[in-house]
Amino acid sequence: MPLHWVHEHHFPDSPTLVHALSGEIKVDLEEAIGERGACSLVVSGGRTPRALFEQLRTEALDWTKVWIALADERWVETTSPDSNEYLVRETLLQDLAAAAHFIGLKNPAPKPEAGAEWASRALTRVPRPFDVVVLGMGEDGHTASLFPGSLALARGLDPAAVPGCIAVNALTAPHARLSLNLSALLDSRRIILYIEGEAKRHVYLRARVPGTVAEYPVRAILHQRTVPVDVFWAP
Numbered sequence: 240m241p242l243h244w245v246h247e248h249h250f251p252d253s254p255t256l257v258h259a260l261s262g263e264i265k266v267d268l269e270e271a272i273g274e275r276g277a278c279s280l281v282v283s284g285g286r287t288p289r290a291l292f293e294q295l296r297t298e299a300l301d302w303t304k305v306w307i308a309l310a311d312e313r314w315v316e317t318t319s320p321d322s323n324e325y326l327v328r329e330t331l332l333q334d335l336a337a338a339a340h341f342i343g344l345k346n347p348a349p350k351p352e353a354g355a356e357w358a359s360r361a362l363t364r365v366p367r368p369f370d371v372v373v374l375g376m377g378e379d380g381h382t383a384s385l386f387p388g389s390l391a392l393a394r395g396l397d398p399a400a401v402p403g404c405i406a407v408n409a410l411t412a413p414h415a416r417l418s419l420n421l422s423a424l425l426d427s428r429r430i431i432l433y434i435e436g437e438a439k440r441h442v443y444l445r446a447r448v449p450g451t452v453a454e455y456p457v458r459a460i461l462h463q464r465t466v467p468v469d470v471f472w473a474p
């Protein structure tokens with residue numbers, strides 16, 4: 240089943256992928272700075288991108304012109320090891336990349352619902368369209384924090400929604416979440432879906448087949464035709 244908007248890049252191992260992907264992101268951001276004077280990078284959390292962040296932070300870029308934001312966040316303190324902001328601060332916003340501007344999603348609002356409004360406002364500071372959005376995917380087909388079975392999914396995937404952030408409570412996900420909605424994720428020039436391991440490869444292959452987004456929310460990314468998607472995979 241060809242998806243003309245999606246290009247797959249397979250690598251023999253994770254370090255080779257990380258090296259190649261970091262280099263590509265660097266080139267994209269450098270070109271964006273050259274053309275528009277600033278650039279934006281949206282990243283995901285979880286376990287997968289740690290090595291990528293550690294490589295990316297060493298890239299020679301004018302990081303003062305780079306805006307970094309999150310595709311999603313867990314509603315936990317940013318000092319928690321479960322926080323995506325914590326991951327980004329520990330692994331990406333170091334060395335040369337410490338000079339980048341970072342807009343996190345967790346905020347002082349008492350609840351995620353109010354927090355989503357706060358985060359949507361904060362995100363308006365990040366240059367749009369986002370130059371590069373790096374998404375991950377769970378073995379249940381969720382991407383960002385758009386989880387199958389969550390009550391917020393239909394709202395999150397509504398193509399007519401104002402680009403922004405939504406609150407997510409999913410029975411299958413640890414912690415309440417904030418997530419960029421589909422409209423915000425697609426307000427971008429390039430999406431990279433970065434996945435590792437055979438289990439995720441099989442989920443990806445199933446999601447490539449047309450079907451319901453409620454089953455595999457990542458389908459909403461793979462089957463749209465607005466933004467080019469590159470899938471980076473290593474065993």
Ligand SMILES: O=C1O[C@H](COP(=O)(O)O)[C@@H](O)[C@H](O)[C@H]1O
Nearest residue numbers: 283284285286287375376377383
């Ligand atoms: O919960 C999340 O899961 C996905 C995938 O994470 P991984 O640990 O399987 O790599 C991630 O993309 C998302 O940002 C995160 O909040």
